[in-house]
Amino acid sequence: MEPIVITIISGISALAIAVFMAYYVLKQTQGSERIMEIAAAIKEGALAFLGREYRILAIFVVIIAIILGVVPALGWLVGLAFVFGAISSGLAGFVGMSIAVRANSRTAAAAQKSLNQGLRVSFRSGAVMGMCVVGIGILGLSILYLTFGDNPDFLKIIPGFGFGASSVAIFARVGGGIYTKAADTGADIVGKVEKGIPEDDPRNAAVIADFVGDNVGDVAGMGADLFESYVDSIIAAMTLGLIAVFSTTLGKSLFPGIPEELAMSRAWFLPLLVAAGGIAASIIGIFLVRVGEKLEMVALLNALRRGTFSASILTAIFSFLAVYFLKADIGVFWAILVGLTAGVLIGESTNFFTSYVYKPTLRIAEASQTGAGTNIVSGFANGLMSSLPPVILIVAAILVAHHFADVYGVAMAGVGMLATLGIQDATDAFGPVADNAGGIIEMSGLPEEIRQRTDALDSLGNTTAATGKGFAIGAAGLTALALLLSYSQAVGIGLSDISLLDPHVIAGLFLGAVLPAVFCAMTLNAVGKTSFSIVNEVRRQFREIPGLMEETAKPEYAKCVDICTRDAIRQMIAPGIITIVSPVVVGLVLGPIALAGFLMGAISSGLILAIAFANAGGSWDNAKKWIETGAYNGKGSEAHKAAVVGDTVGDPMKDTAGPSLNIMIKLTAIIALVMAPVLAGFAGLI
């Protein structure tokens, strides 16, 4: 049996589980007519946004594919792989979101029965997304491997696939991120702050846009993001597999006693096999997630933990088997294991810095007593501090992985970290579904008790989302680094030829380090601008629609949805284009050595900003939630008002700017890798 059959089977299994989960979700009852009406509006808005977004992306994808095709050093097969990657990523996002917008009403209905039922429906809809991402990812790569594995240009073609996935991801994450936070912030500012009406109140014209945003940003955007991480990490390992089979540093082959050509093909194949093992482990993990009827955060969290933890253990076992059967050096297994372990620990660290069970977040809540200013400073300091443990863990992973299996080990550590993505994504993607369900319950006036159930799920979703973010960032750092290592090999400058103190490297490094800052500034401003439009529109409706406040008239929800769609799509263009153009310009103008410096600068500064933003945002959010449980006089107190400001600041940081950075650092690295054949032997213009 060809070993590639294993990865194809695992991909098909993942999709089969996705179909099974989707079938389960869709056969649930949708609840009352009112619920169905709201859900229909959300679905319509979300699909309309995705449609418009994909139309723009289609044009973009065609243009880039043509450019790749006509550049002599690249060619049409690279362009084709790019299109294939773009479509795969778009497909994963689309399928996941299509289920999510159907699962929200069904979760609302299920929560009326029991908490467990609510969790099951929402988690299974998240699992559809998780399984689609990994299934499509591994199938796409396997198809490329089957079709072009023997093509001498395979090493050019496969980064094209990653480039396609990354390009769609950056636009989807930024566009969706702008949408979701602008709608959320806009709705809150007029609703909660100015008019004093509760969150998700049907009188608020932006409320449907807010729900739509959860789906386009936190489901579709995140799906594209994780798809990118997943395939890029495998691609980095595959490309390094070619050149690093014999480690000169260690003075031995990583596939000892195996003829070179066979060893290479095994080094290519091992990452796919580890990923396949991770899929199997994730599937088992997903079925282990279940919970009793107690409304306790700890019980809920433990249910999910059981799933992800089991999946990690199983992945380690499967990876060992993969290494064993392919007769790789045991060092490769240690590299995979250290990546897997670092990923779990980064998740724990994120949890420590963002959950209100621990001191850091409690301190932010405490600082809220003296006002919004101290709340903000405290949260921001917490975010900055929280970047330390992940960086130390990543550094440790790099040093250990490199010690055991050279640069190939670094890439395999990234693959190990991302192998359990199937279940990680499932635990992430159910959050927005539960959030939507809660909103629908609020809007349709169901009893408080039911809302409490979805609130518990939502809160759980926040925690898992924070953990998932930390893990995604860590993986992005390792993956981008592995891509950089591949780039330096592909461009033929050799690992030791790039002097840190070469002025071109320094120039590139400084420019790379500033890119994440500029990128964040642009995305934060985009959220600001769009939410400003939303605020004005909601205010206008309250002013001009008679009887709106008294609930005798309905707001024009569609107007806000339209504004968000239009603005988010318009404003996702510039940050995306800048990310794509910068490495190209640096590479062509300052040369391939400067580009290596540029990538390193972008990775190091992007990593820290991404962690700081994600965790500051998460801890502000949870500090507010902690006060809402009654601390410092609870809801409505001065401390609470201060905490709401912190939450508003954190929202675009944690859900727009921060996560987009993950994509950004990988995208710049994969562009460098795609450009490598063009830059080889080229010295730069200045």
Added chain:
Amino acid sequence: MEPIVITIISGISALAIAVFMAYYVLKQTQGSERIMEIAAAIKEGALAFLGREYRILAIFVVIIAIILGVVPALGWLVGLAFVFGAISSGLAGFVGMSIAVRANSRTAAAAQKSLNQGLRVSFRSGAVMGMCVVGIGILGLSILYLTFGDNPDFLKIIPGFGFGASSVAIFARVGGGIYTKAADTGADIVGKVEKGIPEDDPRNAAVIADFVGDNVGDVAGMGADLFESYVDSIIAAMTLGLIAVFSTTLGKSLFPGIPEELAMSRAWFLPLLVAAGGIAASIIGIFLVRVGEKLEMVALLNALRRGTFSASILTAIFSFLAVYFLKADIGVFWAILVGLTAGVLIGESTNFFTSYVYKPTLRIAEASQTGAGTNIVSGFANGLMSSLPPVILIVAAILVAHHFADVYGVAMAGVGMLATLGIQDATDAFGPVADNAGGIIEMSGLPEEIRQRTDALDSLGNTTAATGKGFAIGAAGLTALALLLSYSQAVGIGLSDISLLDPHVIAGLFLGAVLPAVFCAMTLNAVGKTSFSIVNEVRRQFREIPGLMEETAKPEYAKCVDICTRDAIRQMIAPGIITIVSPVVVGLVLGPIALAGFLMGAISSGLILAIAFANAGGSWDNAKKWIETGAYNGKGSEAHKAAVVGDTVGDPMKDTAGPSLNIMIKLTAIIALVMAPVLAGFAGLI
């Protein structure tokens, strides 16, 4: 005539001007008894703080000097130079602050006569500080050169001086920064926000502590900071002078036709001579600063601009002469010029991003309409975006300087950028004096019209402080880079032996990049904790002292001063120690190559955070000031309340965390340089 005489003359001239200016300030009248009483309390608090701070620092300095002395590769001369550097830095800060605390009451009295008189007194007191910094700096280095210039260990000894200056600077900046912002924030939270009394109201117990803070943080702390920049940039150029006289990259000597030994000594001497030229230029510039009676920001700003601009032109001319007479390659002059120019342009860029004359700050004011949340996000985005132009300018300066004069050129660009420090520091240091004077006027109940004059001066001081900060950060980046280049030479690993993709370099780079984030988190938290204590104390006094609010009783100012002193000193220790210990640990554990990566990571990420923090803070402050001029319904409006929150957030960022980063990146680099003899030939533990 020995050319060293020129630098000694310039140093003595600077000190003579300082004495002249100090005499001018001290002979002014102090005004009413009430004014004298307040001024005495400020002076007492400031000197008490400095006394306690210096006592702690003395212990620290002795310990480090002993360590340096007993390490065989270093020796007692290095320890001695360290003590000398520490004392010089402390002295510059002490003298500058001693005048500043005497100038505030005199500025208050002078402002009663006219605006011009107020500017003259405050600016001349700032000039004392500026002249002390450059005078003591160049004299200290000249003395070292005269004493040890022939000693074969000179290259070990001179970084010891910089290390001493940097160590004092980090504690002074952090301690003073915590003090000033904690007192400021604490006073504002209870006074302005809770009790609704105006700023600087005598009923507020923290008001004297706030004034003291301006002196210990913005005068003494900044003096130590700039002293460090100044001497470190010269030291970097001197050490590079030794090894880079013959540029292998350019294939020529930078002192063509001159015997090697003589060329070396000239390469050592040139930075001192350029600095001497800058001092002469600054003295002339200072005398060109004068203004009419119009209360116009533009007129005031132009007066200062005339001074700094003339000084820059003159410095360029003097530098050309220095290069010409020492018969250096003309390329060295271009390197100096590009540094000088980049410094001026960085200042302009800072001005653009922080002054309310321009769009970025106006946009923050606009965003305040929708609340504190949008104000914060907008300001933060502005700060991040503002890091782009300085980074591009620094990159351009590095590339150009390196193109013309190799690594020596990079160091000389740093010297060129800092040559006009004498006047730059004067324009910086007068701000807090004017601020203090305004506070004294408010507290002693003088007419509104006089307060308006000091307000105009204060506002001018804010703008020049922002420009000065941008310039200091840019200079810090270039200086730290030059120190890193010196380090790599001194440790004997050679410029081309440090591979960017070596896992140890990557590990070092990531750890270095995270250090500024951790450092900022610690300093921000320190401000938060201390201001929390102040808030509680001020609240307690309002609660427990009968008749305080009705002004029949006086608050216990000294209590707040004591708390600030105690807490600031206690909390400056940890960030300082971490900064000093990190490079030592990285160097010893991961080895000298990792340490080079560490420095590069710290420089790139520190630079960006420092610029972002300084400019975000400056623009929040000025957005608030813009609203106070009447925009968006002016003072007391909702927009104003939101802008006050932004200002509170920005304060510790721009005055504590941000500026300390400048010192941090240079300190880590100079520690590496000092450690170089220890690390040479050592591979690290892992």
